[in-house]
Amino acid sequence: MTAPKLELVDLYKEYGDGSVAAVDGVDLVVEAGETVALLGPSGCGKSSTLNMIVGLEQPTSGDIRIDGKSVVGVPPGRRNVGLVFQDYAVFTHMSVRANLGFGLSVRGGDRQAAARRVEEVAELLGLTSILDEKATRLGGSQLQRVAIGRTLVVRPAVLLLDEPLSNLEAESRQAMRRELRRLQAEIGLTIIYVTHDQIEALSLASKIAVMSSGKIVQFDSTERVYDRPNHVFVAGFMGSPPMNLVRGELAEARFARKGFSLTLPAALAASAQGEGREVTLGIRPEQLRLVQDGAGTLSGRVALVQPRGAEAVVSIETGGVTLQALVAAANRPDEGASVGLAFDAAALTLFSGETGRSLHGKNGLAA
Amino acid sequence: MPVRPLSWFLLLVLLGAIVITLFPTFWIVMTAIKPPTDWNAAPAIWIPSKPTLVNFRTLFDPEAIREYGVGGVSQAATMSVLGSIFASTTATALSVIIGLLSAIGISRYSSGGRATPLLILSGRMFPPAAIAVPFVIIFSNIALIDTYSGLIAIYVAATLPFSTWMLKSFVDEIPREIEEAAMVDGKSRLMAHLTVTLPLIRGGLFATTLFIFILNWSEFLFALVLSYTNIETIPVRLAKYVTATAGTLYGVQAALAVLAMVPLVIAGFLIQNHLARGMTFGAVKR
Numbered sequence: 193m194t195a196p197k198l199e200l201v202d203l204y205k206e207y208g209d210g211s212v213a214a215v216d217g218v219d220l221v222v223e224a225g226e227t228v229a230l231l232g233p234s235g236c237g238k239s240s241t242l243n244m245i246v247g248l249e250q251p252t253s254g255d256i257r258i259d260g261k262s263v264v265g266v267p268p269g270r271r272n273v274g275l276v277f278q279d280y281a282v283f284t285h286m287s288v289r290a291n292l293g294f295g296l297s298v299r300g301g302d303r304q305a306a307a308r309r310v311e312e313v314a315e316l317l318g319l320t321s322i323l324d325e326k327a328t329r330l331g332g333s334q335l336q337r338v339a340i341g342r343t344l345v346v347r348p349a350v351l352l353l354d355e356p357l358s359n360l361e362a363e364s365r366q367a368m369r370r371e372l373r374r375l376q377a378e379i380g381l382t383i384i385y386v387t388h389d390q391i392e393a394l395s396l397a398s399k400i401a402v403m404s405s406g407k408i409v410q411f412d413s414t415e416r417v418y419d420r421p422n423h424v425f426v427a428g429f430m431g432s433p434p435m436n437l438v439r440g441e442l443a444e445a446r447f448a449r450k451g452f453s454l455t456l457p458a459a460l461a462a463s464a465q466g467e468g469r470e471v472t473l474g475i476r477p478e479q480l481r482l483v484q485d486g487a488g489t490l491s492g493r494v495a496l497v498q499p500r501g502a503e504a505v506v507s508i509e510t511g512g513v514t515l516q517a518l519v520a521a522a523n524r525p526d527e528g529a530s531v532g533l534a535f536d537a538a539a540l541t542l543f544s545g546e547t548g549r550s551l552h553g554k555n556g557l558a559a
Numbered sequence: 560m561p562v563r564p565l566s567w568f569l570l571l572v573l574l575g576a577i578v579i580t581l582f583p584t585f586w587i588v589m590t591a592i593k594p595p596t597d598w599n600a601a602p603a604i605w606i607p608s609k610p611t612l613v614n615f616r617t618l619f620d621p622e623a624i625r626e627y628g629v630g631g632v633s634q635a636a637t638m639s640v641l642g643s644i645f646a647s648t649t650a651t652a653l654s655v656i657i658g659l660l661s662a663i664g665i666s667r668y669s670s671g672g673r674a675t676p677l678l679i680l681s682g683r684m685f686p687p688a689a690i691a692v693p694f695v696i697i698f699s700n701i702a703l704i705d706t707y708s709g710l711i712a713i714y715v716a717a718t719l720p721f722s723t724w725m726l727k728s729f730v731d732e733i734p735r736e737i738e739e740a741a742m743v744d745g746k747s748r749l750m751a752h753l754t755v756t757l758p759l760i761r762g763g764l765f766a767t768t769l770f771i772f773i774l775n776w777s778e779f780l781f782a783l784v785l786s787y788t789n790i791e792t793i794p795v796r797l798a799k800y801v802t803a804t805a806g807t808l809y810g811v812q813a814a815l816a817v818l819a820m821v822p823l824v825i826a827g828f829l830i831q832n833h834l835a836r837g838m839t840f841g842a843v844k845r
Contacts, residue, residue, distance in 0.1 A: 248739050269745030281740035285758045295744035342744070 195260025197382040198222040198245065198350050203254035205240050205406075214240040215251075216406030222350070222384065227376055229385040229393035229414075232403030233429070241403070242352055242386045246275045258349055269298065274343025278355040280335045282327045282342070288314075289323045291338050295346040313341045316375070333364035337371070344379075352384045357392050369395055390430050394418065402426045420541070424548040427474050427541065433505055435476050436515045439545060441469045452511035454490070457537040463551040470545025479539035480517035482506065482525060488532030490515075494525045508533060584820075590813035591615070595627045598809040614814035624811065630804040636815055639796035643819070646707055646782075646792060647775040650714030654775075655768050657715070658722025663752050665723070666730040667738075676727065683720045691784050698785060705787045713781050718771045725770065729763030730756060762833035769826055769834070776823065793819045 198220070205215040215237040222228050230238045243249040245256060247268035256263050263271045283291050292313055296306040314320045317337045322330070327338060336356070343351055356372065357365045373396070376383055385396050393400050394414055401411040402425070410422045421427035427435040440449035445461035447454045454473070464471055485491050492510030504524040506517045508531060515533065525531055542551040565573070590598065592610040616623040621632040661679070664670035671678075694713065695704065703709030733756050741751040757764070779794040786795060797815055800808040827834065 246739075246743055248742065267747070268739075268742045269747075273743065275740070275743045277736040277740055279734060279736055281734065281736040283737065283741075283755060294741070298741075298745035339740075342740075346744070 195257070196221045197224045197226075197259060198384070199255075199257040199260075200241070200245070201255040201257070203241065203244060203256065204252050205237070205244060205249065206252050210252075213252075213406050215244070218254075218403075218406070218408050220401055220408060220411060222382060224382055225380045226399060227383045227385070227397045229387055229397035229400045230403060231387055231390060231393040231400050231429075234388055236403040237406040238386050238388075238403050239354070242275075242354060242384075245350070245384070246273055246352060247271050272346075272349045274346065274348035274351045276336070276339045276343055276351070276353040276356060278358060280339040280359075282330075282335050282338050284326075284328045287324055287326055288319060288330070288338055291327055292319070292323075292341050292345050294342060299346070309345055313345050316344070316378070317341045317371075332360055333368055336360065336368060340375075344375075344381075348381075350382045350384060352386065354386050355388070355392075356385060356396075358387075358389065372396060391432070394430075402429065404429075420550070420552060421474075422550040422552070424472050424474070424543045427543070427550075431476060433477050433516045433518070435474045435541070436480075437543075438473045438513050438515075440471065440473060442471045442542075443469065447471070447473055450512060452513050456540065456542075460537070460540055460542060464542055464544075471551070472543040472545055472548070474541040474543060475515075475535060475539055477505065477516045477518040479535050480515060481534045482508075482517060482519055482523065483532040483534045485530040485532045488534040490533040492531065492533065494527050494529045494531055497524050497527050499524065587813045587816050590809055591817045593810050593813075595624070595629045595805070595808075595810060614810040615818070617808075617811050618814055618818070624808070629808070630802050632800065632802070632808065632811065634799075636793070636796050639791040639793050640818070642707070642790055643776060643792040643794075646710050646714065646790075647772055649707075650711045650718065650775045651768060651772045653711070653715045654718040654722045654771050655726075655764070658719055658767070658771075659726050659757075659764070661719075661723045662726035662730050663756070666727050667735065667752070676724065679723050680720045682716065687717070687780050691780055694781070695784050704785055705789045707790055710782060710785055710790060710792075713785065714775045714778065717778075717781075718774050721774070722767055722771050725767045726760070726763065729760040729767075733759050765830040765833040769823075769830065772826070773823060776819070 199222075200218050200220040203215055203218040203220075204213060206213045218237070218241060220228075230241060232238045240249060244251050247263065247266060251264060258271060258273065283294065286294070289310060292310045293306055296309060310323075311320070314323055317340065319334070319337055319341060322334065327335070330338065336359075340351075340353075353372075357368060360368055372383070375381065383397075385393065387393050397414055399412065400414050400417045402409045402417060402423075404425050410417055410426045412420075412422075417426060418430055421430060421435065424437060428437055438449065438452070440447050440452070442448075442456075442461065442464050445456050445458055447456050447461075456473075481488075490510050492508040492515070494506055495509045495514060496507040498505040498507075499521055502521055503518055504521050506519055506524060508515050508517060510533065517533070543549060544551060589606060591614055592612065593604065593607040594609060594611050594613065597604045597607050613623055613627065617632055618636040621635055624630075624632065661670075665676055669675075698704040698709050703712065737759070738748075738751040738755055741755045742748065746754065777794060778792070779798075782790075782792040782795045783798070786792075793815060797812055797819075800812045800815075802808060
């Protein structure tokens with residue numbers, strides 16, 4: 193069995209006096225050919241993790257293995273990783289060709305082979321026609337392709353991209369997203385995206401590691417991170433708008449808080465057995481359906497309608513709780529109208545009020 | 560920015576400013592080619608009727624001026640020209656190299672803590688006259704007085720705050736990521752600074768070098784008090800063209816001043832493209 197491409201083992205990083213750990217015991221295994229997004233809000237430790245993988249920062253403790261070998265203490269240039277910076281960091285005083293050839297020229301070796309490799313990569317990224325342009329003359333998406341090409345030329349074991357789409361305009365974003373997907377499929381690279389943008393993570397990666405306060409909260413396939421968040425943090429972070437979360441108390445199968453109550457399916461309620469009475473109930477906005485007042489499980493009043501093209505986000509007040517629902521723009525109600533809310537009981541998720549962890553998979557409930 | 564045609568009024572103002580700025584230069588160039596009779600004629604002679612190069616010849620051949628019946632100059636200016644070239648270029652090179660290393664250290668690694676840049680600048684907070692006398696005494700005791708090594712040491716110390724601060728502002732402007740990118744591609748830390756950042760701040764480096772060179776080239780006070788007979792620079796020599804019989808030799812003085820301007824003007828023209836950007840002192844962020 194071959195070793196995973198990249199392994200982070202109990203990685204730990206603190207700055208300054210050590211009172212705050214930027215990266216607090218991260219374990220992560222990325223297999224060859226996987227595309228993983230490291231997703232989290234700013235300050236969650238994802239950039240420090242990235243810098244440690246690349247070698248620009250040294251971990252306080254823990255291990256980083258690439259192809260099974262520890263690279264702690266190895267200088268960045270010898271780790272066989274590629275990094276595409278958020279601002280591209282293309283060498284503007286050089287031509288595109290010199291930029292692409294930079295890594296190979298630093299490493300020395302056969303010049304003709306290097307020149308051929310540069311042509312190959314230029315071909316792959318559609319840069320052939322601008323090979324001899326100065327990098328100062330290029331636009332955003334071209335700069336990014338140069339930055340990607342520069343890392344691909346040296347055939348890195350792992351390619352890391354820092355916020356790859358954030359500096360691009362909407363149109364170029366679509367194109368670059370397709371481009372990155374195509375590259376991944378064509379050359380089977382192992383890619384790690386570091387991003388704070390969940391859309392970027394959802395659209396680019398096959399697996400997502402959600403980070404918060406220096407820890408990985410959930411590492412799972414993209415679909416599962418979205419559909420079955422294992423923590424309140426992930427639930428509240430993913431989705432636009434994110435999952436509706438309501439704190440309350442559970443007594444038997446009855447979920448209640450001041451002015452609001454709901455009877456849960458028995459299986460779901462059973463999952464909270466022995467977890468204390470405090471729970472958080474979650475449901476995705478797109479799982480809520482608007483029905484005639486009185487016809488749904490809940491009823492409430494439309495407080496706000498935010499149209500956004502084909503869909504609209506509708507905020508509904510019901511018993512002191514505001515829930516957001518995502519509906520087709522054509523079906524959107526008027527503000528102030530009374531509506532009913534219907535949903536599949538299976539769409540409900542329960543989180544422990546104490547730890548924030550999902551209660552799925554507990555007490556025999558299917559995960 | 561689109562170029563707007565100048566209004567007549569603005570054109571006049573600009574012309575006025577140019578005339579005022581360039582008048583001293585015009586006057587000194589004219590005086591340099593005036594024969595002794597025209598030097599302090601009244602009313603003033605603006606453009607000499609019989610231009611001559613005798614003032615320039617006198618710089619290197621002290622007896623030349625005698626053909627106009629004016630008492631000769633005691634010493635040729637050759638030594639001061641060579642002395643200025645040697646002291647200024649050496650001090651400028653050292654100041655810019657050390658300044659560049661300090662700038663990288665401060666900008667990239669906060670070397671010495673946050674107060675370092677200000678501490679470096681504190682060396683320029685006294686008037687030079689205040690520290691000139693102590694330096695004369697100290698340098699006498701350690702045998703650095705009247706030597707080029709001593710003068711160069713002072714020049715480097717005096718200009719280092721400027722070179723460090725100017726270069727720091729240019730290094731600050733270059734994103735750190737670009738060096739990190741070079742390191743990920745296999746360069747060492749030092750080589751990343753030298754092969755990536757250095758070419759990018761080239762304009763600023765030229766501007767700083769010229770600025771420091773001008774400071775050293777025109778420095779008078781220290782060159783005067785730290786020299787006796789072994790060393791001399793152009794500014795000191797300029798002050799010595801006073802004779803007992805003919806008073807101040809304005810023409811010869813002017814000739815040396817014109818000569819001293821030549822390298823600066825040439826350097827300025829050669830790097831003027833860089834200068835326009837460099838002289839903004841990195842004040843404009845992207």
